[in-house]
Amino acid sequence: MKILLTGATGYIGKRILPLLVNKGHHVVCCVRDTSRFHPPQSLSASISVLEIDLLDASSLSKIPNDIDVAYYLVHSMSTSDDYKSLEQKSAINFRNTLSNTAVKQVIYLSGIVNESNLSKHLLSRKTVEEELGKGSYNLTCFRAGIIVGSGSASFEIMRDLVEKLPVMITPKWLLTKCQPIGIADVQSFLTECILKEETYNRNFDIGCDDILSYKEMLLDFAKVRNLKRRIWTVPVMTPKLSSYWLYFVTSTSYKLARSLVDSMKVEVVCRNHEINTLLKIQPISYKEALLRAFDNIKNNEIASSWKDSYSSSEITSNISEFIEVPEFGCFKDMRIRQTENYASSIEKIWSIGGENGWYYGNWLWKIRGFFDKLFGGVGLRRGRTNQSTISVGDSLDFWRVLYANKQEGRLLLFAEMKLPGEAWLEFKIVDNDVIQTATFRPLGLAGRLYWYAVYPFHGFIFKGLINQISTHNKT
Numbered sequence: 317m318k319i320l321l322t323g324a325t326g327y328i329g330k331r332i333l334p335l336l337v338n339k340g341h342h343v344v345c346c347v348r349d350t351s352r353f354h355p356p357q358s359l360s361a362s363i364s365v366l367e368i369d370l371l372d373a374s375s376l377s378k379i380p381n382d383i384d385v386a387y388y389l390v391h392s393m394s395t396s397d398d399y400k401s402l403e404q405k406s407a408i409n410f411r412n413t414l415s416n417t418a419v420k421q422v423i424y425l426s427g428i429v430n431e432s433n434l435s436k437h438l439l440s441r442k443t444v445e446e447e448l449g450k451g452s453y454n455l456t457c458f459r460a461g462i463i464v465g466s467g468s469a470s471f472e473i474m475r476d477l478v479e480k481l482p483v484m485i486t487p488k489w490l491l492t493k494c495q496p497i498g499i500a501d502v503q504s505f506l507t508e509c510i511l512k513e514e515t516y517n518r519n520f521d522i523g524c525d526d527i528l529s530y531k532e533m534l535l536d537f538a539k540v541r542n543l544k545r546r547i548w549t550v551p552v553m554t555p556k557l558s559s560y561w562l563y564f565v566t567s568t569s570y571k572l573a574r575s576l577v578d579s580m581k582v583e584v585v586c587r588n589h590e591i592n593t594l595l596k597i598q599p600i601s602y603k604e605a606l607l608r609a610f611d612n613i614k615n616n617e618i619a620s621s622w623k624d625s626y627s628s629s630e631i632t633s634n635i636s637e638f639i640e641v642p643e644f645g646c647f648k649d650m651r652i653r654q655t656e657n658y659a660s661s662i663e664k665i666w667s668i669g670g671e672n673g674w675y676y677g678n679w680l681w682k683i684r685g686f687f688d689k690l691f692g693g694v695g696l697r698r699g700r701t702n703q704s705t706i707s708v709g710d711s712l713d714f715w716r717v718l719y720a721n722k723q724e725g726r727l728l729l730f731a732e733m734k735l736p737g738e739a740w741l742e743f744k745i746v747d748n749d750v751i752q753t754a755t756f757r758p759l760g761l762a763g764r765l766y767w768y769a770v771y772p773f774h775g776f777i778f779k780g781l782i783n784q785i786s787t788h789n790k791t
Contacts, residue, residue: 317510318382320419322346322370322410323389325353325709327468328425328506331499332387335507337362344380352709370406376413383417385510388424388448391441400440407447415452421511424448425502428459428495428521428584435578445519454516456509458502458591461523461584462533464605465499466612467701469568473576476566476697478537484547487558489577490531491549494584495523498605501597508595515594521586524599530580533602540606564689567697641728641740641755647767649754649774657788658725661750664785665727665743666720669712670700676780680773681713684733688714693734715741737763743785752782 319336323329324345336343337359346368347353353365366378370390388410391403414422427441434442449455462470477484505522509515528536531547538545562573592598600608655661668674674681685696696713700706706727710717715729718740725745731738737758744751754774758764 317341317384320344320383320386328389354707373409381417383419386419386422403440403444407444411451419453421454424457426457426459428461431582435582437575437579456515457519458505459521461494462496464496466609473566474537486549488549488551489580491529495527495586496602497523498600501599504597520591523586526602647756651752651782653750653782653786654748655750655786660788661785675784677777688733691734694732736766750786
């Protein structure tokens, strides 16, 4: 069977791709930027890749006519203030194209929208569902609340709050009820409904049996982590203040925080569990979903993370546009050291950032991350998805991976921090030399003043960094 998968580089798309291949399907993966798409080699024989922008109707002409089933797993919640109209336009373009193919079923993952007063985010999801439902195919829509899994936005935000704050003074929306669901069960619903006629042209709420307030979810999270936490809710915290609270304490972007705060005032509770019987799926409990997530983290088996999507940053262009580091009109800080041990230097480069830190002057990196957050940037809190592997498109603290080839010995990062210009950081090992190059392309006078202001710190940070990378620490 030929299946079309939009959002193949996203949190859910990355998870269900191997499941679909293992079921014997050929998957046509639609991505906005092919340079970010690096599926496991074991899947290559069963997939094909199309570079498609759903906002550009002409690009959808690449979609083949002989598609049997299509997944719609894209959203623009935190990449634009006008995401509602963008999502609607994307859905219309997709619907019009798919209606002219042989596709029998379109599967869409939405949010629970049972309340009459919906947030902008949930209303947008409902609008997309309505637009997709006008097609000539059969639509199956699953509506989920909080998705709990390693790397999910909801899980990582709760983790930040619980592990960093022993005492929380929180807004009253923390008393709102919701019905979470584990990522494994979301995957099961999405893949088990393929060509099941009893699911055609219907929408289903999916969730576990636990109906909890957000406060209860945080306290249960703390119990699983063996942490004592105290939470008090107050009625005076405005939505804007709540958004800033989430933004500064967690790794989320401000736009995403704002959308989440608006949605958290709306109850997301399932109407019924009819779909469990139809597909013979019994979702695991909230606590079990948490335990599974931490098992994956412990074993370094995080299949995907929301932080690697564009929604975790302010980037609006394809990262491939920055892969050629400019030579003219730029400031450069290049340092070369002979490596004491090639394998050791490579491993250090490939393990940089996140929990491992930046090897030298970490306190200065943290200060830079704090000021970046203060001015609306991503800061250092995103960390990295995997502690030992790096793929193109991954987020790495306040950088984005542009190029990563371990055999070649080259890693290229692009800065997503707030800057009066553009910045790159490159590591290469040529023969026995570690070459570390920081490039900054200033924007106007402000950019030039910024470079000269931070230049004294570069001598300290970058000198220490390359020394640590090139030195072999014997154990």
